Amino acid sequence: MALYQKVCRGGLNISSIFHSPATIIDAEAIYREAKKPIYLHGGQEVVLRLQNDLADISDLIDISNIDELHGLHKEGSTLSIGAGENHAAIAGSGLVAQKAPVLCELASNIGDSQTRNRGTIGGAIASKTRSSDWNAALLALDATIHTTKTSHMAEDYFSRGGLTAGELITKICFEIPSKGIYLKQTRASSTDALIGVLVSRLEKKCRVAIVGSQRVAFLCPALEAALSAKFHQDVYDQSHIPEGILADNADASLEYQLNLVEVLCKRAISSCA
Numbered sequence: 001m002a003l004y005q006k007v008c009r010g011g012l013n014i015s016s017i018f019h020s021p022a023t024i025i026d027a028e029a030i031y032r033e034a035k036k037p038i039y040l041h042g043g044q045e046v047v048l049r050l051q052n053d054l055a056d057i058s059d060l061i062d063i064s065n066i067d068e069l070h071g072l073h074k075e076g077s078t079l080s081i082g083a084g085e086n087h088a089a090i091a092g093s094g095l096v097a098q099k100a101p102v103l104c105e106l107a108s109n110i111g112d113s114q115t116r117n118r119g120t121i122g123g124a125i126a127s128k129t130r131s132s133d134w135n136a137a138l139l140a141l142d143a144t145i146h147t148t149k150t151s152h153m154a155e156d157y158f159s160r161g162g163l164t165a166g167e168l169i170t171k172i173c174f175e176i177p178s179k180g181i182y183l184k185q186t187r188a189s190s191t192d193a194l195i196g197v198l199v200s201r202l203e204k205k206c207r208v209a210i211v212g213s214q215r216v217a218f219l220c221p222a223l224e225a226a227l228s229a230k231f232h233q234d235v236y237d238q239s240h241i242p243e244g245i246l247a248d249n250a251d252a253s254l255e256y257q258l259n260l261v262e263v264l265c266k267r268a269i270s271s272c273a
């Protein structure tokens, strides 16, 4: 059922149509028919957008009532998390704590209580925020992002630019690590990562993923190769960090960021040893 909503902003009446479909098929059908639609889940990003450009959004499609987007399951060697699961549910899940405690730890340090209880993993990944903690987890746990159109390996998802119009993330499958540690240094004014480092030990390899404020997230193949030969913090060398990705920014100098990367990598490697 579609509800017609009128929102009054600065004396200007702006209208958008609110939909609340119960199935993925219905949500996609509404999206196809609408002029300038947007999906809405926890609203933590969308509401910020609404404050700025509601006039450009013809239809708000609330996908939070779609059961198919929920669920936490072990599927073979992976942990499957429904796109509609919020950060608090992931942080508090017994299954996640048992199979990939690093994801509980990561989720429990996102934002404040409201953000954790409203914001979803699917919304975080769809909006491709640069400093999103989930981006580090996607890369370090070799995740597959399942959507209504296809399945994206995390690395491809980032390099290809994300979702196409109307594509919905349905679930994310993370390889279950034998160990994993996520450490982040936040900005002074928020819980966003200035630098976040996730080190994981998977069945056949180890991964080191870094999230910063400039690029979505990146892996460190040279450090991973060095750790495969000897898993010890002493193998860390600054030359292992890909050049040209981190740069001076308003929050921190390049030198400070590289220092953080070194400190966090060494601590995480030591905890995973």
Ligand SMILES: Cc1cc2nc3c(=O)[nH]c(=O)nc-3n(C[C@H](O)[C@H](O)[C@H](O)COP(=O)(O)OP(=O)(O)OC[C@H]3O[C@@H](n4cnc5c(N)ncnc54)[C@H](O)[C@@H]3O)c2cc1C
Binding pocket: 038, 039, 040, 041, 042, 043, 044, 045, 046, 047, 069, 083, 084, 109, 110, 111, 112, 115, 118, 119, 120, 121, 122, 123, 124, 126, 127, 129, 131, 132, 133, 134, 163, 167, 168, 169, 170, 191, 192, 193
């Ligand atoms: C105060 C605050 C603090 C925060 N702190 C952190 C932090 O410390 N670390 C961190 O990593 N993140 C942080 N975030 C980001 C937060 O995690 C995301 O805003 C949230 O998870 C987005 O999810 P949502 O369900 O609210 O998305 P929405 O706002 O509902 O949607 C976001 C975007 O994703 C699309 N979308 C939503 N679900 C899907 C889906 N299943 N498939 C396809 N597209 C979809 C929407 O159309 C929209 O474009 C913070 C946000 C806020 C507001």
